[in-house]
Amino acid sequence: MTTIGFIGLGTMGAAMVARLLEAGLDVAVWNRTASAADPLVEAGATRLGGPADAFERDVTISMLSNDQAVDAVFSEQLLTGASGSLHVNMASVSTELARELEARHAAADVRYLGAPVLGRPHVARAGQLNIVVGGKEADVEAAAPALDALGKKTWHIGESPAAAALVKIGVNYNLIHALLALGESINMVERGGIDGQLFVDILTDAAFTGSAYTGYGKIIAERSYFPAAFDTALGLKDLALTEAAAAEVGAALPSSPTLRGLFEAAVADEKLKDGDWSIIAEVIRRR
Structure with missing residues (x-):
């Protein structure tokens, strides 16, 4: 079974985690406001001690609110200890940050997909999102168990995360x-x-x-x-x-x-x- 570390439990992130759990996946969660994880832990998720712990899982997924939050969490320092892991960023970010994140992950030898989603929280909860992915084909295949659970269709538009953004x-x-x-x-x-x-x-x-x-x-x-x-x-x-x-x-x-x-x-x-x-x-x- 693919194990998932999920970072960011706002309205959208929480709905996505609920869907992943319902699909039978092993999900561990972290949020800056720790109490946001409580209902998901009660539903079967594991609580992570910090964002770095998410990279110990097969796939790390993040759904944060804006450029500033994504940039702050996925710092060069955090990524340094995550060599060989796979991060799927499903937030909507600027094309500028998308390019910066791609370079930052590459420098740390962390595989990276930009995978913003189309749909509101109730669509995520039903597993009916459209997911636009930029990144390597092999990484899309590795993330497929999570992407397939969350979306009705994954649109792989090429290797550029900035293009997906x-x-x-x-x-x-x-x-x-x-x-x-x-x-x-x-x-x-x-x-x-x-x-x-x-x-x-x-x-x-x-x-x-x-x-x-x-x-x-x-x-x-x-x-x-x-x-x-x-x-x-x-x-x-x-x-x-x-x-x-x-x-x-x-x-x-x-x-x-x-x-x-x-x-x-x-x-x-x-x-x-x-x-x-x-x-x-x-x-x-x-x-």
Whole structure:
């Protein structure tokens, strides 16, 4: 049986560990806030003493919140003692950090996959994620027991972890635009006396059948933003990753300033900042 060391037990990480345990895999966990591991230990996971202990397992998986957290945990010092091990980073990170992590792992002789995921926590819990992987084929095969348990499809796009990061950034930018379009159109029909959920039902049956429109449309129509599976600060973070990636490759993002204004307004508002990132619809409603 493949043994897994899992680092990062936020909403997404905890759902992923629960799925791995349900699939019968041997999982040991660590989180900076130790209490986050308690329910998973009760469910059958082993508690690790620190992040370095994760590398004693066959595969180390991490799901941390942003560049700063990933960079801080996977330092040169930590990796020095992990020669020969395999790390699968499933967080959304910048292309710049993706390249730095690839080099840092190579210098320490640690095998590395960039494997950001597409899907919300309930999708992870059901093992239905799409996983975009950049790294060596042999390492993808070694991580397959975990990847297959977590995802309905693994997209191996080549050997570059930065390329996987760029694909995830591009997908998230489309999701952000879906939030903008839903917020504007639901607000418009509501102001015309039409029930928001009725509009979403028509929209998603007639034209936009994907999970982003059905899921986020319902959240916006019902204003059910709490508790957040993915909050406004994380949304702004993903927008910033897109802006940085676009600048790097010389791509124009004409709508980015509008989206940034919405997210910055939401993050600055005490009543909105802890809500799901689709709460930018409330900024639109107010305007």
